[in-house]
Amino acid sequence: MWLPGGMSSRFAPRALGVEPFLAMEVMERAFALEREGARVVHLEVGEPDFPPPPAAVEACIRALRAGETRYTDSRGLLELREAVGRDHERRFGTPVAPERVLVTSGTSAAMLLVFSLLVEPGDEVIIGTPHYPCYPNFVRVCGGSAVLVPTQPEEGYRLDPDAVRRALSPRTRAIVVSSPANPTGAIQSGETLRALAALGPPLVSDEIYDGLVYDGAQVTSALELSDGAYVLDGFSKRYAMTGFRLGWVIAPVSASRPLQVLQQNLFISANRFVQYAGLAALRDGAPAVESMRLAYDARRHLLVDGLRELGFRIPVMPQGAFYVFADARAFGNDSRELAFGLLERAHVGTCPGVDFGAAGEGWLRFCSAASEASIAEALERLGRALPVPA
Ligand SMILES: Cc1ncc(COP(=O)(O)O)c(C=O)c1O
Incomplete structure (x- = not known):
């Protein structure tokens, strides 16, 4: 690369100060596992599994x-x-x-x-x-x-x-x-x-x-x-x-x-x-949006009930969007380690709570826009892979 006057290459600190988007990091690692043949359940990124209208x-x-x-x-x-x-x-x-x-x-x-x-x-x-x-x-x-x-x-x-x-x-x-x-x-x-x-x-x-x-x-x-x-x-x-x-x-x-x-x-x-x-x-x-909304409503209950049974603490029922934000401290305090560990061991993608700020450390975010079958599969895998609650 040509650099004027022998200046060394330097990236702007403002750009380097940008934190990785952990939901994407988990998804990108999940894609790598899938290329190796793993079957990952994706609950890490906020993405509906429905086709567009x-x-x-x-x-x-x-x-x-x-x-x-x-x-x-x-x-x-x-x-x-x-x-x-x-x-x-x-x-x-x-x-x-x-x-x-x-x-x-x-x-x-x-x-x-x-x-x-x-x-x-x-x-x-x-x-x-x-x-x-x-x-x-x-x-x-x-x-x-x-x-x-x-x-x-x-x-x-x-x-x-x-x-x-x-x-x-x-x-x-x-x-x-x-x-x-x-x-x-x-x-x-x-x-x-x-x-x-x-x-x-x-x-x-x-x-x-x-x-x-x-x-x-x-x-x-x-x-x-x-x-x-x-x-x-x-x-x-x-x-x-x-x-x-x-x-x-x-x-x-x-x-x-x-x-x-x-x-x-x-x-x-x-x-x-x-x-x-x-x-x-x-x-x-509009009709497609309404039928997706009804499906997310049912999935939200399935996910919240299942996670609570596993030992996650969910203090409030989400009223909108398609996420469940769950206190996972019964399983460890480092949400990054927990999420990436669950991805490797159980092939379940979740998003580390620390992505959402320091207050989210120890929490995990689950996307409830996945199908009911995927949610059931994820809950079963998590049940097998999670450490015994503290
Ligand atoms: C709150 C919020 N705003 C914006 C976005 C990004 O939206 P878009 O796909 O339209 O760029 C997301 C994606 O997860 C989101 O959760």
Whole structure:
């Protein structure tokens, strides 16, 4: 490699400070075991085992055949942005103009755009913990730092607005909320979100698990509370379209243009033919979403009951998403060692709780989007492989 003036190669500490995403690390090790012939039960990554809605697959194939293979407007196809706006209005009653919608290559790309827009080196972003592992890393990549505010299982993982107020500083640029949340499945009440929205900094609201709720739980969108909120959402979870890499951000009007410019530079646009799949999913996917939701509800009970029988402590029933966050300290305090050990010994993939912050150490997260047969198989294998509870 050519280096000017004999400078030695150096990677940016900001990049090297990014932690590995342990759910992916477990999955990648599981893939290696599978290449050697192992049959792994995958409960490590948040991925539905259902196929996407057939209409989405068909639309994608049709688009490819019709030559829909070029860039789109950086903000996404206008029809899709209109459909996203209508879909948000259908779910929450808040009208959303297409000017506020930017289509992205997954919710992850939406996060990068939004944090790039909001965070300068030295800035802070408040995040309730346990948290989705990547949030602090997005902030870190932008030169900022995450200020983690603990939430407690005994309080249903409520993000306490008073605790958040105490964590505010002149450098606070955003408050991240996610409801339903990964890894806890917790839902923040409308009242809590309203109090958080009133604190000042914009809410960055990850609504990717909206629609996946149980026992009649209600979700409030941050947009119902504040025009200044950023909503991150996508097709991965609700529509079982993880590999399509398609999502969106709904932003305040004042942010639309700078986000568009960032998208032009960083990504140009989301995949064109995939955007047609998204359009079809929004138009025709609702029945598939509802039948998946009902299946996740049943799987959630199977997994929670089975894990409790094995000796895991699950203080609260998850109300949404498709995860069970379980205290595994009866089996050891090092969640990384436990998860990788179970993968090697039992060929069951689980995610170390420490991925979700220090408060998750000693816990494991299980994805309940696997089939009932897979969950039953995993429970049986775990029963054989787990150390005797302490
Ligand atoms: C809370 C949360 N946000 C975002 C993502 C990433 O979504 P996408 O596949 O749309 O990039 C995940 C994936 O697990 C998630 O759990």
